[in-house]
Amino acid sequence: MDEEKVKEQARLDKVVAVIDDQLETAKEVYADAHAETRAVEGNYLDNISINTIELDDAMETNAEVQQQRNIVARVVETETIMRKNVETLTNLRPSPYFGRIDIMEEDRDTLYIGLASLQDEKQGFLIYDWRAPISGIYYNGTLGPVNYETPAGEETVELLKKRQFNITDSQIVNMFDTDETVGDEMLQYALGQASDSTMRNIVATIQQEQNMIIRDTHSDLLVVQGVAGSGKTSAILQRIAFLLFHAREELNSDQIVLFSPNRLFSSYIADVLPSLGERNMRQVTLAEFLSARLEGLKVQTIFERYEQGNHQGGHASQAIQTKLEAASILKHLAAYVDQLTAETIHFTDINFQGNVFFGREAMVKIFSELPQAYSVRERVAQTQKRLDERLLRRINRMINDDWVVEALNNMDRYQYNDLLAGQLDETIADEENMPATMAIASHHFLERSLQSVADAIYNGFFFDIYEQYSDFLAYMAKHSELPADWWLAKQERFLRELEYHRIDLEDASPLLYLRDLLSGAGTNQQMRYVFVDEMQDYSMAQLLYLQHAFPTAKFTLLGDSEQALFREIEQPQALLTKYSRAFAAKNPAMVVLNKAYRSTQEIMAFAKALLPDGQQITAFTRSGKQPSILVTNHVNQASVLESAIDSAMNDWGTVAILTKTQAQANQVATLLADSKLDYQLLSADDRTRTAPVLIMPIYLAKGLEFDAVIGFDVSQANYPNQIANGLLYTLASRAMHELVLLSVGPATEAINRVAETLVWK
Numbered sequence: 001m002d003e004e005k006v007k008e009q010a011r012l013d014k015v016v017a018v019i020d021d022q023l024e025t026a027k028e029v030y031a032d033a034h035a036e037t038r039a040v041e042g043n044y045l046d047n048i049s050i051n052t053i054e055l056d057d058a059m060e061t062n063a064e065v066q067q068q069r070n071i072v073a074r075v076v077e078t079e080t081i082m083r084k085n086v087e088t089l090t091n092l093r094p095s096p097y098f099g100r101i102d103i104m105e106e107d108r109d110t111l112y113i114g115l116a117s118l119q120d121e122k123q124g125f126l127i128y129d130w131r132a133p134i135s136g137i138y139y140n141g142t143l144g145p146v147n148y149e150t151p152a153g154e155e156t157v158e159l160l161k162k163r164q165f166n167i168t169d170s171q172i173v174n175m176f177d178t179d180e181t182v183g184d185e186m187l188q189y190a191l192g193q194a195s196d197s198t199m200r201n202i203v204a205t206i207q208q209e210q211n212m213i214i215r216d217t218h219s220d221l222l223v224v225q226g227v228a229g230s231g232k233t234s235a236i237l238q239r240i241a242f243l244l245f246h247a248r249e250e251l252n253s254d255q256i257v258l259f260s261p262n263r264l265f266s267s268y269i270a271d272v273l274p275s276l277g278e279r280n281m282r283q284v285t286l287a288e289f290l291s292a293r294l295e296g297l298k299v300q301t302i303f304e305r306y307e308q309g310n311h312q313g314g315h316a317s318q319a320i321q322t323k324l325e326a327a328s329i330l331k332h333l334a335a336y337v338d339q340l341t342a343e344t345i346h347f348t349d350i351n352f353q354g355n356v357f358f359g360r361e362a363m364v365k366i367f368s369e370l371p372q373a374y375s376v377r378e379r380v381a382q383t384q385k386r387l388d389e390r391l392l393r394r395i396n397r398m399i400n401d402d403w404v405v406e407a408l409n410n411m412d413r414y415q416y417n418d419l420l421a422g423q424l425d426e427t428i429a430d431e432e433n434m435p436a437t438m439a440i441a442s443h444h445f446l447e448r449s450l451q452s453v454a455d456a457i458y459n460g461f462f463f464d465i466y467e468q469y470s471d472f473l474a475y476m477a478k479h480s481e482l483p484a485d486w487w488l489a490k491q492e493r494f495l496r497e498l499e500y501h502r503i504d505l506e507d508a509s510p511l512l513y514l515r516d517l518l519s520g521a522g523t524n525q526q527m528r529y530v531f532v533d534e535m536q537d538y539s540m541a542q543l544l545y546l547q548h549a550f551p552t553a554k555f556t557l558l559g560d561s562e563q564a565l566f567r568e569i570e571q572p573q574a575l576l577t578k579y580s581r582a583f584a585a586k587n588p589a590m591v592v593l594n595k596a597y598r599s600t601q602e603i604m605a606f607a608k609a610l611l612p613d614g615q616q617i618t619a620f621t622r623s624g625k626q627p628s629i630l631v632t633n634h635v636n637q638a639s640v641l642e643s644a645i646d647s648a649m650n651d652w653g654t655v656a657i658l659t660k661t662q663a664q665a666n667q668v669a670t671l672l673a674d675s676k677l678d679y680q681l682l683s684a685d686d687r688t689r690t691a692p693v694l695i696m697p698i699y700l701a702k703g704l705e706f707d708a709v710i711g712f713d714v715s716q717a718n719y720p721n722q723i724a725n726g727l728l729y730t731l732a733s734r735a736m737h738e739l740v741l742l743s744v745g746p747a748t749e750a751i752n753r754v755a756e757t758l759v760w761k
């Protein structure tokens with residue numbers, strides 16, 4: 001092997017030399033491109049500031065400005081490509097590849113696989129991008145015949161050798177020949193590392209099932225049910241990198257959105273795509289997304305809901321909530337809209353500069369004069385069209401209004417130029433056509449000024465949607481099997497919350513859907529892929545609202561029903577059937593991940609034992625300390641906690657103290673206030689973690705991982721019921737290397753049942 005290693009190092013040295021050569025050239029080319037951009041931009045600025053004093057000069061300049069703009073755009077694009085080239089090569093240099101495969105097609109061929117492709121001057125591939133079709137062999141095959149996907153269909157080759165490298169600073173640290181899909185040694189090495197404050201990419205060690213998620217380009221609905229730590233989040237991120245590579249021309253990262261569980265998670269995963277040479281996709285939490293669409297209202301977050309559920313929630317409100325969150329609520333909304341009339345639609349005025357621009361009476365009149373045979377939505381659409389026409393007529397009439405003429409006269413040359421941009425041709429620029437030019441300018445000016453009116457028409461902001469939704473709740477009192485007064489109590493709560501500018505999570509999706517049904521707006525046709533992490537915490541109504549909001553997107557839903565905050569555990573097949581029916585998916589697919597990579601076997605043995613069907617989970621074979629439980633009391637809890645933290649900090653870089661609620665997290669912080677520990681108390685608004693010791697509620701730790709976890713207060717008093725299992729499972733599975741539980745008073749029944757998996761202290 002040593003001789004082999006020498007040969008491999010020699011090959012690596014050659015590749016690094018090629019990278020260095022190319023890097024040098026790339027830097028020069030980039031510097032030239034950069035200089036050119038600066039020059040062209042300077043030229044552009046000079047050009048727009050000359051000759052624009054007189055109006056007719058301004059027109060001439062305009063066409064030139066347009067041309068200059070195009071030139072600027074072109075050189076900026078070239079510069080960006082060059083910069084990317086420099087970045088890719090720089091990224092590649094320390095560890096140019098991680099895998100080698102020897103295959104037999106017609107001849108024997110040796111291929112090296114890394115983060116990006118590298119070609120020599122004869123266009124031969126020194127490195128293949130891990131996302132290239134042929135690299136699929138590395139992830140899919142054990143030695144022998146292997147299939148891989150190509151654009152032209154499936155190909156089969158003979159895999160003769162598979163080698164893995166661990167390369168640091170351009171030196172081979174380790175290499176292994178393996179017959180497994182992706183061998184244990186590399187994975188052991190990767191998983192044995194201490195945690196970072198940000199997630200790493202896993203391209204060198206992607207496992208076969210994960211690869212199915214990453215390389216799936218066929219499914220319109222991909223559901224991933226994976227146990228804690230099975231690599232769901234990793235799989236989505238590498239999948240995004242894969243999709244961006246494969247549809248480079250048609251797809252960009254702004255057309256991909258990830259619904260993430262919380263803001264901390266967003267910053268935790270922020271480095272993965274850049275480390276793969278890609279730009280991050282958009283990220284949003286459900287509450288942020290809904291709040292943005294419900295301007296001015298604060299949407300309850302999943303966590304507020306959960307915390308509230310710890311304190312209250314009677315049977316009636318539970319039943320109503322379940323109803324509002326079921327897929328069937330969308331059908332009720334559609335039926336409700338169908339029976340609306342001019343009298344029962346809550347039209348509202350559209351205002352401009354503080355005055356009524358279009359009054360509600362006018363809307364009622366238009367709507368009621370339309371043929372009854374049309375659907376309500378069609379009549380609203382016709383009403384929108386009429387309002388649009390009226391807006392245009394009003395603009396034409398306002399062109400010579402004093403305030404408009406005055407505003408134009410007061411414009412500086414930049415503003416005026418901007419107003420006419422793209423609208424000038426030879427005829428208009430002609431001096432004789434000056435009045436026509438002025439008319440165009442004031443038309444544009446008015447269009448811009450009245451944009452808010454046009455938007456209100458387009459977006460359907462001429463209904464009082466809150467009143468309308470409140471009516472819907474009253475309508476449900478008559479149209480559901482639940483008692484009417486339960487619905488009326490809900491209606492009352494909805495209106496009360498509204499006064500405080502708040503809305504319950506369960507109302508947000510139905511309300512938005514209602515608005516969209518009436519207005520025909522609210523959909524984003526640009527988004528191509530939507531990813532939902534922690535899908536088990538979303539209601540069906542919320543998921544279907546997302547599908548409605550992104551009608552042309554393919555969906556990837558990922559989750560672990562064992563970690564559900566609210567719901568019962570569901571079997572994978574039942575889940576897929578439920579989602580594919582609700583989404584009316586044409587090509588649904590499901591991947592189940594049962595192997596947990598994050599935590600040691602000992603930690604997983606405890607976590608698994610908590611679950612009724614935990615035996616299906618297999619832990620990756622990596623050994624560590626057995627988890628322990630410290631039973632203490634109120635008097636000693638602070639000192640016991642502090643020494644547990646101290647001892648964990650001796651061994652590890654990050655320690656998280658996870659509590660059941662935010663209030664308990666605050667209480668832990670108070671217990672530690674007099675200690676010398678460098679800790680950070682986190683809440684839902686935090687975006688970053690800064691201290692080695694972190695204190696937060698379990699639900700905020702969703703998706704995250706830490707070297708060591710201390711579960712604070714796992715007593716029977718704190719976890720009296722069933723929910724303990726799911727929460728403690730989530731808590732335990734956040735720990736990579738060490739888990740300590742602390743119980744103030746007797747431990748919860750859930751833990752007593754699995755007592756043998758813990759060391760009791």
Ligand SMILES: Nc1ncnc2c1ncn2[C@@H]1O[C@H](COP(=O)(O)OP(=O)(O)OP(=O)(O)O)[C@@H](O)[C@H]1O
Pocket residue numbers: 187190191200202205206207210226227228229230231232233234235560597598702703704705733
């Ligand atoms: N193939 C792999 N190679 C190396 N590390 C891996 C692999 N798969 C998963 N991991 C590691 O295991 C840990 C868990 O992965 P990840 O966070 O993606 O899992 P998850 O299923 O989203 O977990 P959870 O649902 O518990 O949040 C991470 O540290 C990740 O880097």
